[in-house]
Amino acid sequence: xxxxxxxxxxxxxxxxxxxxxxxxxxxxxxxxxxxxxxxxxxxxxxxxxxxxxxxxxxxxxxxxxxxxxxxxxxxxxxxxxxxxxxxxxxxxxxxxxxxxxxxxxxxxxxxxxxxxxxxxxxxxxxxxxxxxxxxxxxxxxxxxxxxxxxxxxxxxxxxxxxxxxxxxxxxxxxxxxxxxxxxxxxxxxxxxxxxxxxxxxxxxxxxxxxxxxxxxxxxxxxxxxxxxxxxxxxxxxxxxxxxxxxxxxxxxxxxxxxxxxxxxxxxx
Amino acid sequence: xxxxxxxxxxxxxxxxxxxxxxxxxxxxxxxxxxxxxxxxxxxxxxxxxxxxxxxxxxxxxxxxxxxxxxxxxxxxxxxxxxxxxxxxxxxxxxxxxxxxxxxxxxxxxxxxxxxxxxxxxxxxxxxxxxxxxxxxxxxxxxxxxxxxxxxxxxxxxxxxxxxxxxxxxxxxxxxxxxxxxxxxxxxxxxxxxxxxxxxxxxxxxxxxxxxxxxxxxxxxxxxxxxxxxxxxxxxxxxxxxxxxxxxxxxxxxxxxxxxxxxxxxxxxxxxxxxxxxxxxxxxxxxxxxxxxxxxxxx
Numbered sequence: 001x002x003x004x005x006x007x008x009x010x011x012x013x014x015x016x017x018x019x020x021x022x023x024x025x026x027x028x029x030x031x032x033x034x035x036x037x038x039x040x041x042x043x044x045x046x047x048x049x050x051x052x053x054x055x056x057x058x059x060x061x062x063x064x065x066x067x068x069x070x071x072x073x074x075x076x077x078x079x080x081x082x083x084x085x086x087x088x089x090x091x092x093x094x095x096x097x098x099x100x101x102x103x104x105x106x107x108x109x110x111x112x113x114x115x116x117x118x119x120x121x122x123x124x125x126x127x128x129x130x131x132x133x134x135x136x137x138x139x140x141x142x143x144x145x146x147x148x149x150x151x152x153x154x155x156x157x158x159x160x161x162x163x164x165x166x167x168x169x170x171x172x173x174x175x176x177x178x179x180x181x182x183x184x185x186x187x188x189x190x191x192x193x194x195x196x197x198x199x200x201x202x203x204x205x206x207x208x209x210x211x212x213x214x215x216x217x218x219x220x221x222x223x224x225x226x227x228x229x230x231x232x233x234x235x236x237x238x239x240x241x242x243x244x245x246x247x248x249x250x251x252x253x254x255x256x257x258x259x260x261x262x263x264x265x266x267x268x
Numbered sequence: 269x270x271x272x273x274x275x276x277x278x279x280x281x282x283x284x285x286x287x288x289x290x291x292x293x294x295x296x297x298x299x300x301x302x303x304x305x306x307x308x309x310x311x312x313x314x315x316x317x318x319x320x321x322x323x324x325x326x327x328x329x330x331x332x333x334x335x336x337x338x339x340x341x342x343x344x345x346x347x348x349x350x351x352x353x354x355x356x357x358x359x360x361x362x363x364x365x366x367x368x369x370x371x372x373x374x375x376x377x378x379x380x381x382x383x384x385x386x387x388x389x390x391x392x393x394x395x396x397x398x399x400x401x402x403x404x405x406x407x408x409x410x411x412x413x414x415x416x417x418x419x420x421x422x423x424x425x426x427x428x429x430x431x432x433x434x435x436x437x438x439x440x441x442x443x444x445x446x447x448x449x450x451x452x453x454x455x456x457x458x459x460x461x462x463x464x465x466x467x468x469x470x471x472x473x474x475x476x477x478x479x480x481x482x483x484x485x486x487x488x489x490x491x492x493x494x495x496x497x498x499x500x501x502x503x504x505x506x507x508x509x510x511x512x513x514x515x516x517x518x519x520x521x522x523x524x525x526x527x528x529x530x531x532x533x534x535x536x537x538x539x540x541x542x543x544x545x546x547x548x549x550x551x552x553x554x555x556x557x558x559x560x561x562x563x564x565x566x
Contacts, residue, residue: 012366020560038373039278046436050535053542057549064556067564080368084272087437094438102534113438120436121274125368132365140365150296156358159312160319164362167313167320175324186327190461193326197337197462198469200324201317205474208313212306221305259544260537 012076012129013161015068016136022066025239026232027135027143033058033243034131038124040247047099047109049116052123054255057246059126066134073126073133080125088117137161142226155224163207171200270363271378271427273371277434284430285376287497291384292357298350307351314343315355319362326462340386341395341415342463346470346477349387356383381426386419394418409464416460417453424452 016023022030037058044051063070091114098106131140138158145154174196178188188196212220232240249255273281299307318339325336339359343352357379363369370378398411428448432441470477 035372038273038371039282042273042276042281042373042436043278046438050538050542053545054549056546057552060549060553061556064553064560067560076366076368084274087272087275087431087439090439091437094440100532100534102536107534110438117274117437121272121371124273124371124373128365128372129368137362137365150293150300152296152299153292153354153358155308156311156315156354157361159309160315160355160358161362163313163316164319167316168323171320171323188324188326190326190458191465193324194462194465195469197321197324198466198473200320201466201470202473204313204317204320205310205470205477208310209306211309211313215309216305220308224308254538256541256545257535257538258541260535260539260541263540263544264537 012072012133013137015066015072015133016139018067020066020134021235022062022068022134023136024235025134026230026236027139028147029232029236029240030131030135031140031143031147033240034127036243036247037127040251041120041124041127043251044116044120046113046116049112049119050256051250051254052116052119054246054250055123058243059123059130062127062130062134066130068130068133073129076129077122077125081121084117084121088114088121091117145226151223154226158224163211166207167200167204170203174200270370271374271381271430273373275431275434275436276374276377277436278373280430280434281373281376283376284380285373288357288376288379288384290497291353291388292379295350295353295357299354307347311347311351311355314346315359315362318343318355318359337462337466338382338386338420338459340382340419341390341412341459342466344387344391345395345463345467349391352391353383353387356387377426377430381423381430382419385422385426386415389422390415390419403467408467409461412464412467413457413460416458416463417456420452420456420459421449424448 037055041052041055059073062068063073092108092110095110095113096108099109099112100107135143138161141154141157141161144157145151175188178192178196182188182192187193299311318337321337321339323336340352340356343355346352347355360370360378360382361375364371364375364378395411395415398414399407403411425445428441428444431437431439431444
């Protein structure tokens with residue numbers, strides 16, 4: 001993770017503060033729909049690349065309904081890609097048996113497996129990013145609490161998210177100060193980093209005490225009050241039904257094969 | 269080191285979600301049972317601190333590469349296992365949602381690999397006994413280093429076990445282990461050294477924050493229970509996964525690898541079908557975008 005990585009975090013959450021059809025949907029419905037989507041994506045086998053195609057509908061419709069620019073999704077995906085790519089890259093080396101032939105050229109099972117892993121990676125991670133970009137982290141947390149997550153965890157999530165930017169900016173200032181004082185060195189040594197981070201930690205703890213005092217001034221007695229708004233309405237039911245239908249159809253029916261067969265049957 | 273959604277089967281991912289949910293629930297109850305309003309903002313700020321600390325890359329001595337703090341051991345040392353685990357769980361959660369690290373299905377696996385390994389195993393079973401009541405100088409360094417190595421190697425073992433049990437990747441467990449474990453032992457040693465450096469600075473500046481009591485017997489029992497549950501559930505998940513058609517197909521395909529089956533021709537109609545599907549999805553996307561643009565303009 002980089003300082004730039006922490007910067008884009010704000011912009012992803014800021015997208016959710018706009019009034020869009022996707023933002024108006026009930027947060028609990030979106031959380032559950034996203035989890036179901038991710039599980040269905042994962043349920044496909046190693047060579048089911050083609051069957052994943054219909055599932056692209058979910059993230060793209062959510063992005064369109066939420067006015068989320070695709071750029072906002074592609075950047076974090078590209079930053080997170082190395083690990084998935086690292087494992088997927090072994091597929092073509094390990095599984096060289098040709099699985100398919102096209103015009104006399106053989107395609108190995110590994111190539112299909114690698115493409116499948118990368119497609120799953122893109123689908124499930126864009127769904128997670130879209131949940132934040134269309135809901136906002138605070139509402140995701142409230143939804144988690146209403147779905148039964150422990151109070152201590154929800155308070156923890158909210159506060160971690162709240163102070164992320166503050167402390168990341170502080171770490172950024174420390175790094176700039178180091179760069180100015182040690183111009184020949186790209187990174188601090190372990191010893192210097194220990195002191196830098198130690199100072200950051202001491203300041204963070206002092207900050208926690210100030211925050212606690214400020215919270216007490218505002219009546220805090222151990223539990224964060226959460227604004228719970230609304231109950232699911234008709235758009236939520238529609239969204240839930242559409243998601244359920246998509247997931248069931250994609251899971252039960254080989255849509256591309258059916259479409260292709262229909263096309264071949266329709267042609268003379 | 270994040271386990272990825274793309275490598276997990278729903279059975280294994282779901283089973284580990286359950287274990288993690290149980291561990292989070294128990295930890296949350298422990299934290300809530302000792303109500304200390306001061307600790308709520310403290311835990312939140314420490315979670316944010318772990319993020320901020322991860323932006324500080326330092327050079328690793330003797331190599332050209334760089335590393336950063338993970339924070340599991342540090343959180344356990346500062347807050348105790350239960351609260352440390354909750355903080356780390358929330359950090360992993362925010363990473364999955366904002367940075368596409370791992371993913372939502374893999375959340376359970378990642379919280380276990382990173383949080384449980386450091387807070388419930390490395391901290392109470394390695395760090396505390398070695399560091400003793402008054403950790404100073406060399407003792408602190410040894411305890412942190414071994415604690416870091418233990419938590420990172422356990423995490424790497426978790427990644428390999430989960431990947432193998434899921435059967436999404438072809439990567440055989442042996443070479444995968446040989447690849448990941450030595451790297452993570454080194455990363456863990458660096459993690460331990462960084463943790464020791466940080467704790468030393470902190471305890472020098474704020475001596476009152478240094479630990480006072482030894483872990484209770486109940487805490488140790490809880491650790492053992494979590495570890496047993498993870499092994500049990502992962503084993504069950506793997507059994508379940510291999511009973512499902514996908515897993516079965518995979519193991520058949522693997523055993524049949526010696527005598528490769530005749531390659532099938534590419535299912536051209538299905539490829540055409542993918543083209544149609546994606547074109548329809550793209551069309552719908554463009555249509556919705558245009559509608560939204562008009563709605564915004566109006």
